[in-house]
Amino acid sequence: MLAGRHHDPHAVLGARPHRGGVAVRVLKPFARSVTIVAKGLRATLLDEGDGLFGGLLPLAEIPDYRLLVAYEHDEAEVHDPYRFLPALGELDLHLIGEGRHEELWTALGARPMEHQGVAGTRFTVWAPNAQGVRVTGDFCHWDGTATPMRSLGGTGVWELFLPGVGDGALYKFDITRPDGSHTLRADPMARRTEVPPATASVVTASAYAWGDxxxxxxxxxxxxxxxxxxxxxxxxxxxxxxxxxxxxxxxxxxxxxxxxxxxxxxxxxxxxxxxxxxxxxxxxxxxxxxxxxxxxxxxxxxxxxxxxxxxxxxxxxxxxxxxxxxxxxxxxxxxxxxxxxxxxxxxxxxxxxxxxxxxxxxxxxxxxxxxxxxxxxxxxxxxxxxxxxxxxxxxxxxxxxxxxxxxxxxxxxxxxxxxxxxxxxxxxxxxxxxxxxxxxxxxxxxxxxxxxxxxxxxxxxxxxxKWNMGWMHDSLEYVAHEPVHRKYHHHEMTFSMVYAYSENYVLPISHDEVVHGKRSLVSKMPGDWWQQRAGHRAYLGFMWAHPGKQLLFMGQEFAQGAEWSEASGPDWWLVDPVYGAAADHCGVRDLVRDLNRVYAGAPALWEQDTVPEGFSWVVSDAAEDNVFAFLRLAADGAPLLSVSNFSPVVRHDYVLGVPDRFPAWQECLNTDAVGYGGSGIRNPAPLRAVPIPSHGRPAALRLTLPPLATVWLHPVLRPL
Incomplete structure (x- = not known):
């Protein structure tokens, strides 16, 4: 017991019927005396040494008793933890043994509860190789000698109910290893911990009332x-x-x-x-x-x-x-x-x-x-x-x-x-x-x-x-090249469509892509600062239109130039009016807002993300132009046309084939808008579709493509 190697301390400690009365044994190191207090009874136990106190009470049955423990400078009246039955049920133990307890957090760890009419905390831990386990904490001055746990059968689970211990108590498990040495461990099932670098577990019970x-x-x-x-x-x-x-x-x-x-x-x-x-x-x-x-x-x-x-x-x-x-x-x-x-x-x-x-x-x-x-x-x-x-x-x-x-x-x-x-x-x-x-x-x-x-x-x-790591890697490789070289890497932007429907994808521009020398998203773009921001905006427009959901890491929504640092976080001063928010950064943030607004209202961009019927190339081979154009289609056939020009030149009268059942189209988003920090090159609305076959379609649009920009267009669904 004193070495922390006992599997069943409840068989030794506590009260039990005995020939001639009720035998009581209590382990309280550092105590000067222990007295049993019950209705009509007050009996001081014998000091048997090493913190063990015992005695035989002349009673016919075990009373509802408490312990009056006297130390050198004070005394306390407490419940005896070793008079309680196990607070973990047989069904819990069966499910743990089967490895099928889907609510394991309700069975293992520290759980404040009322047990046998007494408030306290049940401590349970899985440690099948241990010779013994003791729970220790601030409630016992971090000396677990007096609080050994019992092993519950062959499941490897150890248990002890400690009356009087409640929410906020600090604890750990003192485990005796197979070689007899000790290790002090945080609870693997702890629902709350001390603030690092402190490592103790904390007893907790939720009192939260949800409003969702x-x-x-x-x-x-x-x-x-x-x-x-x-x-x-x-x-x-x-x-x-x-x-x-x-x-x-x-x-x-x-x-x-x-x-x-x-x-x-x-x-x-x-x-x-x-x-x-x-x-x-x-x-x-x-x-x-x-x-x-x-x-x-x-x-x-x-x-x-x-x-x-x-x-x-x-x-x-x-x-x-x-x-x-x-x-x-x-x-x-x-x-x-x-x-x-x-x-x-x-x-x-x-x-x-x-x-x-x-x-x-x-x-x-x-x-x-x-x-x-x-x-x-x-x-x-x-x-x-x-x-x-x-x-x-x-x-x-x-x-x-x-x-x-x-x-x-x-x-x-x-x-x-x-x-x-x-x-x-x-x-x-x-x-x-x-x-x-x-x-x-x-x-x-x-x-x-x-x-x-x-x-x-x-x-x-x-x-x-599933995160589409291939799309992320290929597309970032493409935009990192100078526009004059991009024609040699055109396939890096189109290859994702070869496997786009093999899984249900998310397009991730995550924290991993803006740390450790990889540079922020805007800083990956070549050219001067205007071209970098334009490339950043064009890339986001392409990303939001591409099949798959999208993810963007904080700071990239306003084109932060520096890599992310966990110590300082995003460079909020770039968009904070207190510091004279920079219009170029605020413009990118406004673009992200509008991308999400138009995206949410356009089923073509999300309703058929995972089936080929939701996508159709218009132009996939315009490598010399650095242009990509495709249609996204909703379940009812409603289209959205996305055109990206990753060249720093304006392309006038650019012909793109479109379905002939829509007589006119208009821009619903243009990453080159002045409000986003662009040059303001736009297409007049509406653009009429002319009955000239193009790109395998019966009609065509003539567009002006802004430099380093993505343009989205949708049909005009009302009479012209």
Missing amino acids: AEWMAGRGARPVHAAPFSVYEVHLASWRPGLTYRQLAEQLPAYVKELGFTHVELMPVAEHPFGGSWGYQVTGFYAPTSRMGTPDDFRFLVDALHRAGIGVILDWVPAHFPRDEWALAEFDGRPLYEPQDPRRAAHPDWGTLEFDYGRKEVRNFLVANAVYWCEEFHVDGLRVDAVASMLYLDYSRGEGEWTPNEHGGRENLDAVAFLQEMNATVYRRCPGVVTIAEESTAWDGVTRATHHIGPGGFGGLGFGL
Whole structure:
């Protein structure tokens, strides 16, 4: 008991019937005396040494008793933790043992509750290799000698109900490893943590009353792949540095709504020790980072976004975890959350550890975590980070550094099964939620249903959307070239249409593309400052019109010239009237607002994103001109014509074929507008279609193409 190696302290401590009465034994190190207090009874226990007190009470049955514990300078009357039955039910234990507890956070961790009529907190932890586990915290002066936990059968779960411990208490688990040494660990299931660099877990219970019932009821009304979906990616800690969740709730929803984005995507908010990891090295998978407030404060932010009509997508990181000695690594003295084989456990790119997806309890930990964020925090989507690193056994590994699967292949079959289970569970339990894969390879069927078997013999992974990393890489390569050289790279802008319908895609210009020397989006563009901004605007117009949803990282909406820094965030002074907001930056921001406004009102741009019927090239081979023109089509056939001129020259009388059933067309957006910082070259409205066959179509338009610009046109649907 004193060494922390006892599996069943309740068999030794507490009160139990005994020959001649009721035997009571209490472990209270540093106490001078312990007295049993009950109705009509007051009995001082014998000091048996080493903090153990005991005695035999001449009673027929166990009374409802308390302990009066006297220390050198004070005394306290408390409940005896070892008189309580287990506070975790048999069904919970069965589901944990099966690896099928979809609400795992209700069974493991620290849960304030009333048990046997007494208020306290139930502590539970999975540590199957431990010789013993004790809970310790500020409620026992961080000495867990008197609070050993009991093992509940063969599930590896340890439990202890501590009366009197409640919301806000700090705690950790003192685990005795198989070799007898001790390790002090944060709770893997903690719902709240201390502010880093402190590492204790915090007992918490939510008291939040949600106000987003209307949003939650309606969010699944239209399938996401056939709905407007325009995402603003945010690093919360640096969007407005220093703001709390509740202060962000006062500013972020209004800003995003003004710009017309349908969703925000939050870079990981799960607790992480190193801010420079941007949240991608997680230690507290069930706890929103405490840097900006409490879990209920984060709920307040999500609620505020929903009430503003904005969906919330959360970056989720089930691919790996850091090696911090107080967190998950070798949690109970042996590899537990990570694979036993160190070659398979070590993530070669980030110095972290991969999860053991083949272990049912680990898979359950992650699947339940995905459900947790959706149900407890009402998030509308999970963007799953680094999926490719999970899918391949040889990811970033050389010959001899990995072992094949049971079929001799390089696919991580356990990871495939985990992702399928996660997606199936989330979609079943959380209507209206979308899962999004950041997957950088050509893995077949990322957004295919899990029960549909593909050519490779695998069922689909079951994601709703996938980041189109190929489009991102190719298109950024193209625009980085000087216009005079772009004709040699024309295919980089058209190749995406070869595979555009192989998956349901998101076009991402994310944080990864504007850090580490890659330069901001506007700074990737060649030429002088006017040409850079014009190229930036033209690229955004092309992106918003291209099949697929779109995502833009903060700061790029107003053409910030500097790379993003997590320490300082976006350069708000560029668009802040207090600092004499620069018209050129404000113009780009106005363009993004108008792109989203026109996009939301044009079903042609989103209704058929994932089927070939929604797109038709008009001009795909005008390499000498640096021109791309295509039609987007709504389900009812209503078209929108997008024309991009990535050359710094004006092109007059540019002929483009169009359907003949629309006699006239007019501009609905022009990235060269003066208000956006452009030169103001526009087409008069309306433009009449002439019955001259062109580009395989029966009619044609003659347009003036502004330099380094994208123009959108739609038919005039009223009499001229």
